[in-house]
Amino acid sequence: MALEHAILVSLDERSGSGYELAQRFEKSIGFFWAATHQQIYRTLKRMVELGWVSRHEVAQDGRPDKKVYEVADAGRAELARWLASPSEPETLRHDLSVKIRGASLGDAAALTGEIARHRDLHAERLDVYLAIEKKDFPDPSALSGRRLHQYLVLRGGVRAERALVEWCDEVLAAMREDDRR
């Protein structure tokens, strides 16, 4: 239900086309809300029908024309309504944990390899986040408003990825130790 709202937040930061939104969902806002371009186009269509966003065609030269979306008053109202409403924490579904819990029923070596792969993947993401933090937010104490909020969300990513890396390391160490015995 929140894809609409994520799009509203992103469009409010800066109006853009479906294509541009899809790109943002590959990074920045995509770090905490996943969406494919198919989903985005479909949702934008619905949002126009609801009157949450307005659309106008923009001719470009050197590249195909595009349709730019902008948040409408009804969209801003909906966003305010949603922001004030309570939301439940995401229901968790963590593949890797299921696999670890079932580890004794399969190939242990393959699984530790898989855990190591996840570890590296999370470490990579962590590096990306830390690089953004360093580059875009060198002086956090000076931040306020919108910029502060962006920074705080990024901090959530940093903390989450760091926790995951550390957990993978703990799991790997314990499973290898168990293996040796």
Add this chain to the structure above:
Amino acid sequence: MALEHAILVSLDERSGSGYELAQRFEKSIGFFWAATHQQIYRTLKRMVELGWVSRHEVAQDGRPDKKVYEVADAGRAELARWLASPSEPETLRHDLSVKIRGASLGDAAALTGEIARHRDLHAERLDVYLAIEKKDFPDPSALSGRRLHQYLVLRGGVRAERALVEWCDEVLAAMREDDRR
């Protein structure tokens, strides 16, 4: 796709009825894989058709009869296959982060209240996990095999919830500070 596999792991630990499984998905295995009883019954039906589990009726006295499910050979094979196959990290969708990023577009006080609520919720979960850790795994270094794997998954929960609590605290502090200015 992994609900089948989570059920296989759980049934392998101990055979049980749909109802019993649904209860396990309220705790233990449910801490990292969410599922409702409707989903579980539907999936069990499919798994019987696939030959992954077998089912037999068990008469009870003092309570209604039940249908107990047990992992079949084909189920064990499927589990081994799945354990050896790579899996992508879950796509993230974090409501609260979207809300924080859009904070300037709504009622700031309501949002900080919401963040505080989430903070408490995560703190509560953390306490639950820590209590289980203390009670069921008093001596982690002595663990091995299945028990070790259960412990390691629990550790993931502890780390995740702790990271969330700390992040909420960071967000609350920063937003309140920003408010005062």
Add this chain to the structure above:
DNA sequence: TGTCACTATGCAACTAGTTGCACTGCACCC
């Protein structure tokens, strides 16, 4: 002139999860 790569938009079919409801069995208590 062809093809590659990127910009740009979209439909359709499928899969997985959510929500609301419905029903039976049985113990316990008033």
Add this chain to the structure above:
DNA sequence: GGGTGCAGTGCAACTAGTTGCATAGTGACA
């Protein structure tokens, strides 16, 4: 005998997300 509450099983409709495909415009380069 009637209500409450837990045990136990399930269907149906809906919503959200995934996957595979289709198509067009434009610049760069061989």
